[in-house]
Amino acid sequence: MTLSIPDFSGLRVLVAGDAMLDEYWFGDASRISPEAPVPVVRNSSSERRPGGAANVALNVAALGASVRLVAIVGRDERGDALQRALGDAGVQCDFVRSPKLPTIHKLRVLARNQQLIRLDAEQPLDGCAAELGRRFDSALAGIDIVLLSDYGKGSLSRVEELIRACLTAKIRVLVDPKGQEFRRYGGASVLTPNQSEFETVVGPWPQEDEFLRKAEALRAELGLQLLLVTRGRRGMTLVSGAAPPVGLAAQAREVFDVTGAGDTVLALLGASLAAGMPPPDAAALANLGAGIVVGKIGVATVSRAELSLALHRRGSGGRGLVELDELAAMAADAKARGARIVMTNGCFDILHAGHVSYLEEAKALGDHLIVAVNDDESVRRLKGAPRPITPLSDRMAVLAGLAAVDWVVPFSEDTPASVVERIVPDVLVKGGDWQPEDIAGSETVLANGGQVRSVGFKPGRSTSALIRSIRELPE
Known part of the structure; x- marks a missing residue:
C-alpha cells in the first residue's frame, strides 16, 4: 500500500x-516512604x-x-x-x-x-x-x-x-x-x-x-x-x-x-x-x-512532519516532496525534538553514482537531509539550453526515492540562499569542488552556530560527462 x-x-x-x-x-523515586510501603517521588x-x-x-x-x-x-x-x-x-x-x-x-x-x-x-x-x-x-x-x-x-x-x-x-x-x-x-x-x-x-x-x-x-x-x-x-x-x-x-x-x-x-x-x-x-x-x-x-x-517522516522511513509513500512552507514547519518540528538538519542543493540533472555517494555522506552529518533542487528555468540559466535533460518533477521524484534523502524542495532562484534563510539548517553541505566560503547561504548558517562543509567529490562522475558519452554513442 x-x-x-x-x-x-x-x-x-x-x-x-x-x-x-x-x-x-x-x-525520580529513589527511596521508600517510612510512612507506608510506597515510593517517594521527588x-x-x-x-x-x-x-x-x-x-x-x-x-x-x-x-x-x-x-x-x-x-x-x-x-x-x-x-x-x-x-x-x-x-x-x-x-x-x-x-x-x-x-x-x-x-x-x-x-x-x-x-x-x-x-x-x-x-x-x-x-x-x-x-x-x-x-x-x-x-x-x-x-x-x-x-x-x-x-x-x-x-x-x-x-x-x-x-x-x-x-x-x-x-x-x-x-x-x-x-x-x-x-x-x-x-x-x-x-x-x-x-x-x-x-x-x-x-x-x-x-x-x-x-x-x-x-x-x-x-x-x-x-x-x-x-x-x-x-x-x-x-x-x-x-x-x-x-x-x-x-x-x-x-x-x-x-x-x-x-x-x-x-x-x-x-x-x-x-x-x-x-x-x-x-x-x-x-x-x-x-x-x-x-x-x-x-x-x-x-x-x-x-x-x-504532526504532518512526523507522519511524512514515518512514511519515508518505511518506504511506502510520503517520500518527502514538499513546498517551502511545509518544509519550514517540518524542519522546525524536527529541530524541536533535537534532530540535526543537514541541507544541500543542486540541479541533479541525470542522477549518477557520484550524486548518490555525495548525498549519503551528507546524510551522515545529521539526522535529516534536505535537498533543494533548481527548477527547470534556473537550470537553463545556469547550464544553458538544452538543459535540463530531466524535468524538475522527475528529478525530485528520483531524489526522494533515495534512502539518504528525507525532504526535497524546489527553488527558482540561481542559488538556494532564500531557502537556507528560511530553514536555517544545522549543517550546510556542497560537493568537494566547492570552498565553504563560496557556498550560498553559508553566512546564515555560520551566524546561527551551524557548520558549512564540503564533502566527497568523485572525479569523472558528472552529468556533463554522461551527456557527452551519450552523444558520442553510434546511432
Missing part, C-alpha cells in the same frame, strides 16, 4: 465529547495537556484542519487552563461552563517515565448533556465531518440525538465508544472501539475467523459503514461489509504509553476520510499515527 498525506487545510471538523485536563508530575517538573475529546480536537488541529470542540467543563481554573491550551493550538472552543461541575482532571505521577499512580477528579456530566446537544446542533452548519469522543463521563449521554442530527444534516459521524451498550451508537458512519471494548460487547472468540464474523455482525447490526477495531500489539482490523476485512500491523517500534492513542486514531481516521482517502488508506494512516503517539509519554498529537 502506497500512502500519501492529504491536504487537511480546507476541512472543517466538529468534535464533541468528554473533555478533560491531564496533568503530569515527573520526578517532583522535578510538571505539565498540563488537553485530554479526552480535547485531545482529539488537538490532534485534528495538528493536521492543519479547522476544528471546533463542543464539551462540558467547569467554571474553574482548570477549565480556563484547558481553553487557553486549546485556543493556543487553534481549536475553537464552544464550552458549556458549569458552575457546579468541576472540569474533569487526571493527575499522573511518573518516575523515570514509569507511571506510579493516577488520581482522578470528576463528577458525572449528564446534567449538562442537553445544553451540549443544543450547542452541537448550532455548530453543525458547514461541517465536513463529526467526531464523537465518549469516555463515559456523561457528555454524550444523549448521543443518539447527536447521531440523528448528523444523519439529518447528511454529515458523516465517527464515534470512539465506551461501555457495554453499543446500540446507542446505531446509525453512526464509523465506530472505533478497542479490542477490550469490542470483546465486552460481543464476547470472546477462539479463533481469528470468529473475530471477523463477530465484527461484521456488529457492523451490520448497528448500520455502520465501517468498524475499525484497534487491537494493541495486533494492530487494527477494518471491516466494511463491501470488501474483505483489512488487517493492519502495529507500527510502534517501542511503546511508552498508550494513553490517548485512540484519540489520535479517531482524529486521523476522520480527517483522512473527510479529505477523500479510501477507507483502507485512511485506516492505515491512522494506524501509523497511533504508532507514533504510543512512543511518547502521555496524551500527545502527531
Whole structure:
C-alpha cells in the first residue's frame, strides 16, 4: 500500500465529547516512604495537556484542519487552563461552563517515565448533556465531518440525538465508544472501539475467523459503514461489509504509553476520510499515527512532519516532496525534538553514482537531509539550453526515492540562499569542488552556530560527462 498525506487545510471538523485536563508530575523515586510501603517521588517538573475529546480536537488541529470542540467543563481554573491550551493550538472552543461541575482532571505521577499512580477528579456530566446537544446542533452548519469522543463521563449521554442530527444534516459521524451498550451508537458512519471494548460487547472468540464474523455482525447490526477495531500489539482490523476485512500491523517500534492513542486514531481516521482517502488508506494512516503517539509519554498529537517522516522511513509513500512552507514547519518540528538538519542543493540533472555517494555522506552529518533542487528555468540559466535533460518533477521524484534523502524542495532562484534563510539548517553541505566560503547561504548558517562543509567529490562522475558519452554513442 502506497500512502500519501492529504491536504487537511480546507476541512472543517466538529468534535464533541468528554473533555478533560491531564496533568503530569515527573520526578525520580529513589527511596521508600517510612510512612507506608510506597515510593517517594521527588517532583522535578510538571505539565498540563488537553485530554479526552480535547485531545482529539488537538490532534485534528495538528493536521492543519479547522476544528471546533463542543464539551462540558467547569467554571474553574482548570477549565480556563484547558481553553487557553486549546485556543493556543487553534481549536475553537464552544464550552458549556458549569458552575457546579468541576472540569474533569487526571493527575499522573511518573518516575523515570514509569507511571506510579493516577488520581482522578470528576463528577458525572449528564446534567449538562442537553445544553451540549443544543450547542452541537448550532455548530453543525458547514461541517465536513463529526467526531464523537465518549469516555463515559456523561457528555454524550444523549448521543443518539447527536447521531440523528448528523444523519439529518447528511454529515458523516465517527464515534470512539465506551461501555457495554453499543446500540446507542446505531446509525453512526464509523465506530472505533478497542479490542477490550469490542470483546465486552460481543464476547470472546477462539479463533481469528470468529473475530471477523463477530465484527461484521456488529457492523451490520448497528448500520455502520465501517468498524475499525484497534487491537494493541495486533494492530487494527477494518471491516466494511463491501470488501474483505483489512488487517493492519502495529507500527510502534517501542511503546511508552498508550494513553490517548485512540484519540489520535479517531482524529486521523476522520480527517483522512473527510479529505477523500479510501477507507483502507485512511485506516492505515491512522494506524501509523497511533504508532507514533504510543512512543511518547502521555496524551500527545502527531504532526504532518512526523507522519511524512514515518512514511519515508518505511518506504511506502510520503517520500518527502514538499513546498517551502511545509518544509519550514517540518524542519522546525524536527529541530524541536533535537534532530540535526543537514541541507544541500543542486540541479541533479541525470542522477549518477557520484550524486548518490555525495548525498549519503551528507546524510551522515545529521539526522535529516534536505535537498533543494533548481527548477527547470534556473537550470537553463545556469547550464544553458538544452538543459535540463530531466524535468524538475522527475528529478525530485528520483531524489526522494533515495534512502539518504528525507525532504526535497524546489527553488527558482540561481542559488538556494532564500531557502537556507528560511530553514536555517544545522549543517550546510556542497560537493568537494566547492570552498565553504563560496557556498550560498553559508553566512546564515555560520551566524546561527551551524557548520558549512564540503564533502566527497568523485572525479569523472558528472552529468556533463554522461551527456557527452551519450552523444558520442553510434546511432
